[in-house]
Amino acid sequence: GDSVTQTEGLVTVTEGLPVMLNCTYQTAYSDVAFFWYVQYLNEAPKLLLRSSTDNKRTEHQGFHATLHKSSSSFHLQKSSVQLSDSALYYCALINQGGSAKLIFGEGTKLTVSS
Amino acid sequence: NAGVIQTPRHKVTGKGQEATLWCEPISGHSAVFWYRQTIVQGLEFLTYFRNQAPIDDSGMPKERFSAQMPNQSHSTLKIQSTQPQDSAVYLCASSPDWASAETLYFGSGTRLTVL
Numbered sequence: 465g466d467s468v469t470q471t472e473g474l475v476t477v478t479e480g481l482p483v484m485l486n487c488t489y490q491t492a493y494s495d496v497a498f499f500w501y502v503q504y505l506n507e508a509p510k511l512l513l514r515s516s517t518d519n520k521r522t523e524h525q526g527f528h529a530t531l532h533k534s535s536s537s538f539h540l541q542k543s544s545v546q547l548s549d550s551a552l553y554y555c556a557l558i559n560q561g562g563s564a565k566l567i568f569g570e571g572t573k574l575t576v577s578s
Numbered sequence: 579n580a581g582v583i584q585t586p587r588h589k590v591t592g593k594g595q596e597a598t599l600w601c602e603p604i605s606g607h608s609a610v611f612w613y614r615q616t617i618v619q620g621l622e623f624l625t626y627f628r629n630q631a632p633i634d635d636s637g638m639p640k641e642r643f644s645a646q647m648p649n650q651s652h653s654t655l656k657i658q659s660t661q662p663q664d665s666a667v668y669l670c671a672s673s674p675d676w677a678s679a680e681t682l683y684f685g686s687g688t689r690l691t692v693l
Binding site for chain 1: 609611618622626634636681683685
């Protein structure tokens, strides 16, 4: 079945530096969309950005991600992190031709230090 | 719009007891999902309803977990004979588009602790 892998459970970055959170996936389907959800402490997860177009950069709130079907990846990046970016980040996919449910990865906790 | 409402926020049960978790989706949303959140597994899909009908329960442990949606304003997740490994945050989410539930609106979750 479909799966999403986030290899880093915890990432610590100094404020002002760049960050990349890894996300790879496995799916047998071509009609698939990809997402990043963010969960701040004591809050509910919420959508950060979405993409379904290969090799097209998607941006929101200073973060960006590019879907690369050739490498089955959808990494999340930011050029200069802020303290307020500290949160739990989940990568997810949905098979638009099948059951309409989001499949999430294990999550990556990003901690930004001053 | 109050968002997705989940009650209780915290629940503590003894091993072997029953736990019922409640979810009120956003009014007008036709799809309701249940996920389980743990540090190790992340967000695990449990089950979902579309227009109150059960669509996919492939993530539900079959023997002790059950979910219902008796009307469009609430859904329940029931865990019978709770075990310590059931301890987790249970998140309910709703989506306005039943055809492709891409944008999920999550509740704040119920933290279940089984002693």
